[in-house]
Amino acid sequence: MRKSSSPSLSNCNSVLANKIFGIPLDELQQGGHPDNEVPFIVRHVVDYIEEHGGLEQQGLFQVNGNAETVEWLRQRYDSGEEVDLVK
Helix, strand or coil: CCCCCCCCHHHHHHHHHHCCCCCCHHHHHHHCCCCCCCCHHHHHHHHHHHHCCHHHCCCCCCCCCCHHHHHHHHHHHHCCCCCCCCC
16 A cells, blocks of 8 residues: 655644745745754755765766656655765
8 A cells, every 4th residue: 555645734834844945045044043054955965965075076967866866855855854865
């Protein structure tokens, strides 16, 4: 039996509170830590790129990501789940 990926009504507020994509940057900054100038997802991705030698990689952003993987990551970040970019 397939589990529904739609949030229940009781979880809607918590899902909206964690939403990252489709939210203006100033709202993300207000909802996060005021001392942090960038949203968590940006810091998380930059840390990953730095740790895995991406700064030495030419053309890193010239190739589109796999659409299914990008959507999977987007859903995980928006639901507030911890995302392991190493996988």
